[in-house]
Every structure is written in structure tokens, then in C-alpha cells.
Amino acid sequence: MANCSTNVIIEDNTKIKVGVDLGTSSIVLVVVDESNHPVFVASEDASVVADGLVVNFMEAISIVKRLKNKAENQLQRPVTLAAGAVPPGTVGNNKKIIENVIHGAGMEVTEIFDEPTAAAAVLNIQDGAVVDIGGGTTGISIFNNGKVAYSGDEATGGTHMTLVLAGHYGLTLEEGEILKRDSTKYDENFLIMQPVAEKMASITKKFLDDYGKKVKTIYLVGGMMMYPQFTRIFKVVTQLQVIQPNHPKYVTPLGIALKSTAF
Ligand SMILES: Nc1ncnc2c1ncn2[C@@H]1O[C@H](COP(=O)(O)OP(=O)(O)OP(=O)(O)O)[C@@H](O)[C@H]1O
Ligand SMILES: [Mg+2]
Structure with a gap:
């Protein structure tokens, strides 16, 4: 499932909003209609971002261009505007670089959001922690x-x-990645990966302790949250209410499209 896309038929006069999410593992382009319903989602696995920074500019542009073309073919209309996002605490000119990538792919940039703020818009969060x-x-x-x-x-x-x-099965990283995404193997895979999940939950707990004020609910998003087993681990470690939404991998890109103001 390196590349995937899905779409629904829309009327000719339906207005659309577009969000582009450039991540460490994948680039996702989401289109929503004026009622904020997703009408097109496509992603490509990519290694163009490291530590939240775009490291392969030209490759990033080609991927976004391909996703844009796919959207245009499937929706049968030009896709000319898009919003983007940067991880929290992004420093330097990364915001500008994300803008340049979207622009380089042939779209005007409407806004650049903060990724968690985009996720929070989908989950309708006023108070709580997005992990x-x-x-x-x-x-x-x-x-x-x-x-x-x-x-x-x-x-x-x-x-x-x-x-x-x-490492556990003596596989290459590519083989490990395929195995990790095989949902029929989630239970047995998670048993092997559980110590890392526990570390992630402890990292979260440390951040919550640093914050110091009361937090009631944690919302889990991102591609790794395709594993439903995270909820149990995070509940045990943090002793808080934990919500793992549907389609966790697409929450942030959907939020970018949804928060975009321009049609
Ligand atoms: N169907 C799946 N099942 C299990 N794991 C998955 C699945 N799809 C993606 N992943 C894992 O999710 C991770 C990528 O998640 P996501 O797409 O949210 O990352 P990203 O936004 O590109 O990265 P980052 O937020 O770190 O910049 C990868 O480790 C990938 O292996
Ligand atoms: Mg991400």
C-alpha cells in the first residue's frame, strides 16, 4: 500500500478545499467538499522529510504534483489552491519551504497550519492532548x-x-515495513513492538508531567495508530482517558483541508 487513493463523485458546481500533509513517511493530499466531506484522498510513501524538515525538495514537488494530477483526473476539475501544515515547534524557514513545495507543484498556498491544530479541528477538541x-x-x-x-x-x-x-525476524527494513502494515498480523507484531509503544507512552507521560496542569483525555493520531493496541498501553501508563479515532493516519491531512478557508 505504498500508494493509495480513493474518491467519490461530486457535482460540477461543488466547491472544494485541499490539504497537503508532508510527513516523514508519506505525503497525503485530501480534498473535501463545502460540507467538509472528504471527496478525494491519495497518499504516496516518501522519504523527503526528516525531523519535520523537507530534505528532498525536488522529489517532494514531484510527489505533490502526481497527487494533484490524480485528484484532477478523478474529480474532473483543476486543483489550484491548497493548504499545508508544519509540525509543532517548527523553526527556521520550513514553513516557507512547505509553501514552495505546494507552489512548485502548481498550486497557490492558502494557509500553512500547525499540524496538531489541524488534527484538533477534525476531532473537535477544545481541551485535551493530541499525540x-x-x-x-x-x-x-x-x-x-x-x-x-x-x-x-x-x-x-x-x-x-x-x-x-x-530485527526480531531477521528481515530487511522494507520487509519489516510490509509485515508491520499487515493487519492480519497486528496482534503478534504488537507483542514484539510493545516495549517501543511503552516508551512512547512514557514520553507522553513525561510531557504531560512537564505541562503540569490537569489533562483529561488523550487523542491518538498518526499512521502508527492503525494499531488499536496503543489505547491499552497509553491508558495503563498515563491513567487518563484515551481515544483512538477512526482513520488515525488521515486525521491531520483531513484537518488541513477542512481548516482551509479558500475554495
Ligand atoms: N496500515 C498501517 N498499519 C500499520 N502501520 C502503518 C500503516 N500505515 C502506515 N503505518 C505506519 O505509520 C507510520 C507513518 O505514519 P504517518 O503517515 O502518520 O507519518 P508521517 O506523517 O509521514 O511522519 P511524521 O509525522 O513522523 O513526520 C510509519 O511508521 C508506517 O509504517
Ligand atoms: Mg505526521
Whole structure:
């Protein structure tokens, strides 16, 4: 499932909003209609971002261009505007680089959001912690009255889980990645990767302790959250209410499209 896409038929006069999410493991393009219903989702696995920074500019542009073309073919209309996002605490000119990637792929940039703020829009969060476990990192953003009050991240992510799984079975990283995504093997895979999940939960607990104020609920998003087993581990370690939404991998990209103001 390196590349995937899905779409629904829309009327000619339906207005659309577009979100592009550039991650460490994949690039996702989501289109929603004026009622905020997703009408197109496509992603490609990619290694163009490291530590939240775009490291392969040209490759990033080609992938976004391919996703845009796919959207245009399937929706039968030009896709000219898109919003993007950056991880919390992004420093330097990464925001500008994300803008340049989207622009380089032939779209005007409407806004660049903060990733957790985009996720929170989908989950309708006013108060609580969004924990995003993607390929590279475990990131946390704590919301207070709809605003980010604290954010932190640490470099333990899905790639570490692949390393552990591949190491256990003597596989290459590529083979480990395929095995990790095989949902029929989730239970047995998770037993092997559980120590990493426990570390991610402890990282989260440490961030919550640093924040110091009361947090009631943790929302788990990001590709690794395709594993439903995370809820149990996070509940045990943090002693808080834990919510693992449907389609955790697409929460942030969907939020980017949904929060975009321009049609
Ligand atoms: N169907 C799946 N089942 C299990 N794991 C998956 C699945 N799809 C993706 N993953 C894992 O999720 C991780 C990528 O998640 P995501 O797409 O949220 O990351 P990203 O946004 O590209 O990275 P980051 O947020 O760290 O920059 C990878 O480790 C990948 O192996
Ligand atoms: Mg991500």
C-alpha cells in the first residue's frame, strides 16, 4: 500500500478545499467538499522529510504534483489552491519551504497550519492532548480552550517499531515495513513492538508531567495508530482517558483541508 487513493463523485458546481500533509513517511493530499466531506484522498510513501524538515525538495514537488494530477483526473476539475501544515515547534524557514513545495507543484498556498491544530479541528477538541505518532517522532500538543498550550516531540516513531520488528525476524527494513502494515498480523507484531509503544507512552507521560496542569483525555493520531493496541498501553501508563479515532493516519491531512478557508 505504498500508494493509495480513493474518491467519490461530486457535482460540477461543488466547491472544494485541499490539504497537503508532508510527513516523514508519506505525503497525503485530501480534498473535501463545502460540507467538509472528504471527496478525494491519495497518499504516496516518501522519504523527503526528516525531523519535520523537507530534505528532498525536488522529489517532494514531484510527489505533490502526481497527487494533484490524480485528484484532477478523478474529480474532473483543476486543483489550484491548497493548504499545508508544519509540525509543532517548527523553526527556521520550513514553513516557507512547505509553501514552495505546494507552489512548485502548481498550486497557490492558502494557509500553512500547525499540524496538531489541524488534527484538533477534525476531532473537535477544545481541551485535551493530541499525540501524533508518525514515522519519525512521537509528538504531543496539549489544547486548552481550543488553543495549543504546550507542545513537545521526541524522535521515537514508527520507524523504530519497524526496526524492532525487522530485527526480531531477521528481515530487511522494507520487509519489516510490509509485515508491520499487515493487519492480519497486528496482534503478534504488537507483542514484539510493545516495549517501543511503552516508551512512547512514557514520553507522553513525561510531557504531560512537564505541562503540569490537569489533562483529561488523550487523542491518538498518526499512521502508527492503525494499531488499536496503543489505547491499552497509553491508558495503563498515563491513567487518563484515551481515544483512538477512526482513520488515525488521515486525521491531520483531513484537518488541513477542512481548516482551509479558500475554495
Ligand atoms: N496500515 C498501517 N498499519 C500499520 N502501520 C502503518 C500503516 N500505515 C502506515 N503505518 C505506519 O505509520 C507510520 C507513518 O505514519 P504517518 O503517515 O502518520 O507519518 P508521517 O506523517 O509521514 O511522519 P511524521 O509525522 O513522523 O513526520 C510509519 O511508521 C508506517 O509504517
Ligand atoms: Mg505526521
